[in-house]
Amino acid sequence: MSAVIENHHDDHHHGPDKGLMRWVLTTNHKDIGTLYLWFSFAMFLTGGCMALVIRAELFQPGLQLVVPEFFNQMTTMHGLIMVFGAVMPAFVGLANWLVPMMIGAPDMALPRMNNYSFWILPFAFSMLLSTLFMEGGAPNFGWTFYAPLSTEYAPPSVTFFIFAVHLMGISSIMGSINVVVTILNLRAPGMRLMDMPLFVWTWLITAYLLIAVMPVLAGVVTMMLMDIHFGTAFFSAGGGGDPVLFQHVFWFFGHPEVYIMILPAFGIVSAIIPTFARKKLFGYDSMVYATASIAFLSFIVWAHHMFTVGMPIAGELYFMYATMLIAVPTGVKVFNWAATMWQGSMTFETPMLFAVAFVILFTIGGLSGLMLSIVPADFQYHDTYFVVAHFHYVLVPGSIFSIMAAAYYWLPKWTGNMYDETLGKTHFWLSFVGVNVTFFPQHFIGLAGMPRRYPDYALQFADWNMVSSVGAFIFGFSQLLFLFIVIKCIMGGKKATDEVWDGAEGLEWTIASPAPYHTFSTPPELPERSMA
Template sequence: MADAAIQGHDHEDERGFFTRWFMSTNHKDIGILYLVVSAAVGFIAVFFTVLMRIELMQPGVQHMCLEGFRVFASSTEGCTPNGHIWNVLITAHGILMMFFVVIPALFGGFGNYFMPLQIGAPDMAFPRLNNLSFWMYFAGCCLAVASVLSPGGNGQLGSGVGWVLYPPLSVNEGGYSMDLAIFAVHVSGASSILGAINMITTFLNMRAPGMTLHKVPLFAWSIFVTAWLILLSLPVLAGAITMLLTDRNFGTTFFDPAGGGDPVLYQHILWFFGHPEVYIVIVPGFGIASQVIATFSRKPIFGYLPMVYAMVAIGVLGFVVWAHHMYTVGMSLSQQSYFMLATMVIAVPTGIKIFSWIATMWGGSVEFKTPMLFAMGFLLLFTVGGVTGIVLSQAGVDRAYHDTYYVVAHFHYTMSMGAAFTIFAGVYFWIGKMGGREYPEFLGKVHFWLFFIGVNLTFFPQHFLGRQGMPRRYIDYPEAFAQWNYISSLGAFLSFASFLLFFYIVWVTLRRGAKITEENYWNEHADTLEWTLPCPPPEHTFETLPKQEEWDKSPAH
C-alpha cells in the first residue's frame, strides 16, 4: 500500500506516446483529443466557406465551373456553372460544423476535461466508454470527409442536399456519398449518446463530498443539461436518418407520398432533434461564459440559482418549439400560433442569463484579458442573434424571411458568434491549465479583434440581403445584391485569417510560452477545483478526494 501511495504522487507520466493518445481512458487526454480533431475538422469546414464566399463575391458564376474550379476569374474562357459543387460545399460545411466541430469541442473537449475536475471526480464514471465515444466520433469525421470525396449526384463527387438531408432530394440522389453522410451522422450521434450517458452518471454519482447539486460550478451544470438534451434528442435523429437510409436502399416509402409516406414527417422528426441541437451547441458556451465573466469581474456570478434553472428551462423549452423551422410547410394556424408563442417564451430564461452576466460585471473590477474579450463578444453578438430570433419566431414575418439570408445571419450570430466565441474564450481561459504554458496576450487580443470585425463584416450585411429578399443556398444572384455580398466576402476572408492566427498562437504557446508554476494564474475568483491543481494536471487527479473548504467559498445556497 505504501508503494502504491508513493506511486500515486509521482507526477511523471510513464506511458508511451501511442499508449497515451491512442489507448487513452484518461478524461483529460480524451478531452484534448476531441479539441484537436474538432479544430482540424473546423479548418476544413471554414475553408469550404472561404470557397463559397469567393464565388459569392461577384454576381455571376466565375469560379465553380464544370470545366474545373478556377482560383482567379477569367473573362476570356467560358464557364459553365457547376451548381453541384456549390451544393456539396453547403452540405459539407453544415454537417461538419454541426456534428463534428462545435459539439465535440464544447461537450467532448471542454466537457470531458473540466467537468470531472470541477466536481472533484478522479475520472469519468466509464473511462473505456469515453475512449469508445472519441473513436466513434473520429470514425464519423472520416466518414463525413469521405462522403465529400465519394460519387454522388449529377455524376460528380459529393452529395449536395443541404445538411438537413430533406427528402425527396436525399432519397433520389445517386451515388453512395449520401449514404456515407448518413452513416457519419449515425456514428457521431452514437458517440454523443454514449458520451452523454457517461457525463450524466459522472455528474450525479461522483461529486466531491459536500458538493450538493446547488453548489456545482455553472460549467459543470451546463454540461449536465447538455448531456440530457443529447440523450433525449439524438435517438430521434437516428430514427429519421435510418428511415432515410431504408427509403434510399430498401424500397420503403416513409417519406414518399406515392407510397403513403410524407416528406413533412421527416422535417418534424429532424427538427425535433434540430432545435435541441442548437441548445446542445450553446448551453456549454453559457457555462464557459459564466466561469470567464465571474473570474475577470472578480465577483461571484450574479444569481447562481436562477442561472442554473434558466439553463434547465432553456433545455426543457428547447424540445417544444421545433416546428418554428417549418412555418411554411402548411401547418394549421393554431399550430403555428402555438409554436410562435412557445418560441418567444425561450427568450425569458435566456434574458435571465444575459442580465445576470451583465449584473456580474456591474460594479466588478473588470479586467479585459483575451478570454474576457471573447466572453464579452459572445454576450453582445449572441444577444443580437437572439433578437433576430424573436423576429423570425413570428409566423407571419417568417413568410417573407424563410430561407433568405436573414435566417443565415440569425443562426450564424448565435452559432458562429455564440458558440465559436465561447470556444475561443474557453481555449484562452484554460490553455495554461491544459498545456502548462502562457499564451501571448497581445496576439490573443489581435486574434479577438480580427475575428470580431471579420464575423460582423460577414454576417451583419446578410440581414440586409435577407430583407431585400435574397434566398439562401444559391450559387448566383441578381446584381442588385452585389454590394453587400462583396462586403460579406471580405469579412469572411478576415475571419479566416484570424483562424490561421489562432493556430499560430496555439503553436507559439505550446512551443515557446513561459512555463506556468502556480496553480491559479488568474485571480482568486477562479475558484473552482481545477485551479487547485498543477498546470498541467497530473495523469491521476484527486486520488484523495478534495475537502469542502478547498472549493466551497460561498455561503450555503
C-alpha cells in the first residue's frame, strides 16, 4: 500500500471519500465495479434461494412445501433475477473494473453516467422483489412472460414488473454506451482494435448487442402495459391482436440476450487459459471473427425458441438452418481453447479449474443446443427438462463459472492479497460436482417426458428429480464458501505481486497490486506489439 501512495504522491490525486457517501456518489470505475459485483452476488444468492425452493418442492412427487401459484412465482422470479440481476450486472462489474485497466484508460469515459447506471439497479430490483408481498403475488408467468398469460391473466403486480424491466433496460443501455465509448476513445496510444485483449473485444460486441435489443424489450413490455391499462389489443386475440407477435418481439430481444450472457464469458476464458497454459491464445484473429459472427447470427435465429407455435415449414427450415450455423463459430472457439491448452505447460489454480470446466461443460450445453435446433426432434424436446438442462449448462457452468473464474483470477489484483488456494479448489470441486449432479439428470427427465415449469410430476420421474435436488443443494450451499473466500481475501492473506500469475499478459498486470484508486492517469507505454 505504501508503495502505491508514494507512486502517486506527486499527482495531486486523492483517495476515496470516507463512509457511505463514497459509494453513493462515486464515479470511480473500480468502486462502481465493486458495487456491481456485490450487487450481483446478492442477487445470485436471492435467485439461488428461489431455485432451492423449486428443487426442494421437486425433491419428491406431491406438493409438500408450496402451492402451484407460489411455485410459478418462484420459477419466474428465479429466472428474472438470475438473468437481469446476477449474470448481467456481474459482467458489467467486471467490465467496469477491467476494461479501463486493460486498455490503459484512467476511468470509464462517462463516469457520472456510470454511477447512475449502477444506482438504478437496486431500485429496479427492490420494485421487482416487492411484488412478492403484493396481493395476488409476484409475476407468475415465467421469465419469458408470454402473453396473454402475462397480460389479460396476470396478477396486478405485473405493472411493477414492467416498470422494473424498464429500469433495468435503462441501466443496461447506459452501461453499454459507456463501454462502447470507453473502448473506442480511451485506448492507450498505439493500441489498435486488433491489439485489444479478448475480454475487451467480447464486451465491445456485447455492448452493441445490448444497445440493439434492450429497446426491443422495453417495447414489448410497453405494449403489454398498453394492453393491460390503456385498452389496446396488441397481444389479445379477442381484440384482433396476435399472441404470437409477443413471442416474436420477445425472442428478437431474447436470443441476442442469451449471447449477451455468454460473450463476455468467452473473453474471460480466453484470458485465463493462456495464462495457466503459459502459452499464447491460439487463433486470436479467428476468436474475434467468431465472436462477431455469433453476435450477427444471434439476430437472425430468434424463432428457434418457437418451433411449436405453428410457423409455416419455410420458416421452420430457415430458422433451423440459421441456428445450426451458430455451431460453426462456437466450434471454432472451443477448438481454439483446446489448441491453446495443447502443448502448454499447464498448472491448475482455481481460475484455471473453473475455466477448463467452463470449456467442457459449456460445450455439453452447446451440443444439446445443436440437438434442439433440429426441428422434428425439437418437437419432442421443446419445453421439457431437456431444455432446462441445456440452458442451465450454458448459463451455470457457462456464464457463472466464467464469472467465478474471473473473480479468482483478478481478486489478487483488486485486493492485493492472494485468495486461499485450498479453499478455492474446494469451492471449485463442490461446485463442479453439484452442478453436474443437478443438471445432467435433467437431460434424462426431459427426454423421458417431463415438461418444465411443473410443480409436481408423474411417478416415473421421481428418481432423477431427487438426484437433481440433492445436487442443487450441494451447489447452492457451496456458494457460501465462495462468499467466505472472497471476504477472507479482502481481509488479508499472502501479498500478491504486481504480476500475480507468472504467465499473465496484459496492462492490468503492470500496475501495482492492489490496483491504486487511480490508474493510468498518464497513458501507458505499450510493450512492443505482442498481440498482433
